[in-house]
Amino acid sequence: MNGDRHGKLVIRIPGELSEISRLPALVEDFGLRSGLPAALVATLNLVLEELVANTVTYGYDEDGTRHPDRAIEIRLSRHRDTVTLVVEDDAKPFDPTLREAPDTEAALDDRDAGGLGIHFVRTLMDTVEYCRVADRNRLTMTKTIPT
Amino acid sequence: MTQPSTEHDRPPLELSEYRDNDTLVLAVSGRIDAVTAKLFETAVLTQVQSSKTPLVLDLDRLKYISSAGLRVILLAAKQQKLKNVKFALCNLHDEVRDVFEISGFAKILDIHPSREAALGV
Numbered sequence: 572m573n574g575d576r577h578g579k580l581v582i583r584i585p586g587e588l589s590e591i592s593r594l595p596a597l598v599e600d601f602g603l604r605s606g607l608p609a610a611l612v613a614t615l616n617l618v619l620e621e622l623v624a625n626t627v628t629y630g631y632d633e634d635g636t637r638h639p640d641r642a643i644e645i646r647l648s649r650h651r652d653t654v655t656l657v658v659e660d661d662a663k664p665f666d667p668t669l670r671e672a673p674d675t676e677a678a679l680d681d682r683d684a685g686g687l688g689i690h691f692v693r694t695l696m697d698t699v700e701y702c703r704v705a706d707r708n709r710l711t712m713t714k715t716i717p718t
Numbered sequence: 719m720t721q722p723s724t725e726h727d728r729p730p731l732e733l734s735e736y737r738d739n740d741t742l743v744l745a746v747s748g749r750i751d752a753v754t755a756k757l758f759e760t761a762v763l764t765q766v767q768s769s770k771t772p773l774v775l776d777l778d779r780l781k782y783i784s785s786a787g788l789r790v791i792l793l794a795a796k797q798q799k800l801k802n803v804k805f806a807l808c809n810l811h812d813e814v815r816d817v818f819e820i821s822g823f824a825k826i827l828d829i830h831p832s833r834e835a836a837l838g839v
Contacts, residue, residue, distance in 0.1 A: 591753050592730065595782075613782070613813040620784050624752040675822025679799060684789035687821055691785065694820050 578605030579648045586641035586660070588627050591620050598647065605649040611716060614695045615656060619645065621688030622658050622667075622710065630662025630708075652716045656696070659709045666701040667692065667710065730754050733761050738837050741772040741804070747779035750787030759790045766794045770803050774836045778809035783817055795827055804828070808836035 580601040584590040595616050602612035626643055627636050646657040672693070673686040693699050696712040703709070731754035736743040742765060750758050765773060775791070777783075791807070798805035806828040810818060818824040830836040 588752055591751055610813070616782070617784055617813070617817070620751055624784070624786065628752075673822075675820075676825075677822070679792075679795060679826040682792060682822070682826060684785060684792050687785035687788060691817070691820060 580646070582645050583642050584623070584645070586627050586631065586638035586643060586662075588624065588636035590627075590643075591623055594619050594623070594645075601647055605654075607649065607654065607716065611654065611714065614714065615647065615654070618656065618692050618695055618712065619658070621691055625667075625688055626660050626662050626708075630660060630665065632663070649716075652718070654714050654716060656712045656714075657709065658712075659707050661707050664703055665708055666703075668699055668701050731757055733758070738774075741774055741837055743774045743776055743833065743837075745776040745778065749782035750780065750790075751782065751784050752786040755784075755786035755790060758787060759793075762790055762794050763797075766797045766805075770801050772804035773798065773806075774804075774833065775807045776809055776833050776836070777807060777814055778811070778833075780811075780814050783814050785821075788817070788821055788823060791827070792823070806830060806836040808833050 578601060580597060582597060584593070598615050598619065599612055601607075602609075602615070623643055627638065631638050631641060641661060644659040646655075646659075648655050667689045670686055670689050673690055674681070675690075692712070696714050698713045700711045701708070702711075728748065730748050731750060732747040734745040734747070736745065744761065744765070746758070748754070762775070765771065773794070795805050808830040809832065810829060815824075818827070818829070828836075
């Protein structure tokens with residue numbers, strides 16, 4: 572299905588954990604319009620959830636997962652064989668690319684679940700770049716569409 | 719509890735319990751994400767913390783899991799191990815299986831291709 576090889580999705584969501592429930596339908600619609608394979612859509616869904624959940628849970632000074640006055644901006648686009656995902660927020664400065672990866676070889680007793688979200692993002696996307704611009708965190712990720 | 723009439727009416731996460739002799743099978747349907755993980759956590763950890771019941775998680779109808787769900791599974795695995803009680807998973811498919819592989823959890827959990835295998839039948 573190579574009909575439309577260029578597509579774009581731009582959404583702004585409030586900093587609320589419940590917004591995670593809304594994203595899959597939007598991403599799947601983008602995937603259909605842009606001719607993306609189902610596996611790639613699944614990857615984007617997971618990556619987006621992990622990033623939004625982290626921001627909402629840890630990114631603001633106030634506790635909790637409901638920050639309706641804060642916003643997260645998501646930009647998804649396809650150009651030829653590359654999908655680009657940009658996630659931007661006004662949360663505290665945080666560069667996920669600096670996080671140490673979890674030890675995925677550790678035994679059960681030594682494992683904890685910390686850092687898994689970021690690990691998925693860095694493992695599943697081909698490129699992950701962070702910058703802090705105008706008091707905002709911006710994470711730009713790309714993935715090449717398998718032929 | 720009314721039955722949903724279409725796929726759209728189904729709740730995002732559904733849990734069903736089955737008994738096989740003294741083993742409890744928890745069949746999970748839908749998605750475990752950061753929002754539905756609370757319900758999943760309550761169901762699993764309540765069971766694990768209150769008894770020494772062998773537990774099998776059947777993920778046959780689970781379509782999606784994120785780190786929030788893995789966290790609960792890891793906790794349950796550790797607690798069952800402390801009590802020397804079985805904790806097994808079965809029927810991991812597609813993206814769910816990939817998530818367990820990428821996280822390294824596939825190597826440290828008792829995972830089986832079918833419910834029969836997980837029950838040790």
